[in-house]
Amino acid sequence: xxxxxxxxxxxxxxxxxxxxxxxxxxxxxxxxxxxxxxxxxxxxxxxxxxxxxxxxxxxxxxxxxxxxxxxxxxxxxxxxxxxxxxxxxxxxxxxxxxxxxxxxxxxxxxxxxxxxxxxxxxxxxxxxxxxxxxxxxxxxxxxxxx
Numbered sequence: 001x002x003x004x005x006x007x008x009x010x011x012x013x014x015x016x017x018x019x020x021x022x023x024x025x026x027x028x029x030x031x032x033x034x035x036x037x038x039x040x041x042x043x044x045x046x047x048x049x050x051x052x053x054x055x056x057x058x059x060x061x062x063x064x065x066x067x068x069x070x071x072x073x074x075x076x077x078x079x080x081x082x083x084x085x086x087x088x089x090x091x092x093x094x095x096x097x098x099x100x101x102x103x104x105x106x107x108x109x110x111x112x113x114x115x116x117x118x119x120x121x122x123x124x125x126x127x128x129x130x131x132x133x134x135x136x137x138x139x140x141x142x143x144x145x146x
Contacts, residue, residue: 005085012080020076027072030065034076042080044073046106053103061101066126066136070095070108074122074140077110086145088120095138104128106135118144 004023011019017034021027030052033045046052046069054062071093078088106126114121124138125131 002085002087005079005087008079009085024072024076026068027076030069030072032069032072041109042077044069044076044108044110046108048104048106055100058100059103061103061106063097066097066101066106067093067095067138069106070124070126070136070138071140073108074110074124074138075142077124078112078120078122078140078142081112082115082120082144084144088142088144090140091119091143092141093138095136097136098134101126101135102128107131116144120144 007023008020011023015036017036020034021032031047031049033047035043035045037043052061052065053059054065071090075088075090082088106128108124108126111123112120113123120142122140122142124140125134126136127134
């Protein structure tokens with residue numbers, strides 16, 4: 001059990017979303033925000049920032065940024081929904097880009113599709129204006145500690 005996971009569990013109890021973001025330097029650098037929707041589910045927001053543009057001609061969000069955002073969302077979502085104080089380890093991540101990410105806020109939601117004793121699979125969906133028109137979808141596979 002790591003000190004980080006102990007701190008994460010305490011922040012989870014208090015629903016201290018901003019503190020969770022601050023404790024993860026890469027997530028903080030991207031500008032990710034975590035919110036809870038009306039159903040009590042996590043939603044991850046990536047507000048638009050000029051530094052996140054990859055294609056200035058369109059302009060469009062950088063593909064690597066979208067991938068990092070979805071991978072980070074999956075990890076946080078899994079840690080949020082597990083009782084374990086062990087950090088899951090990502091073993092596979094696949095990402096499908098479906099359309100360009102416009103120069104505006106990107107949203108993501110995650111769903112744990114399988115969680116066993118040793119592995120967990122998470123589906124991640126990102127959208128902007130309309131959730132029925134995703135920008136990208138991803139699948140993350142994690143190894144869980146006993």
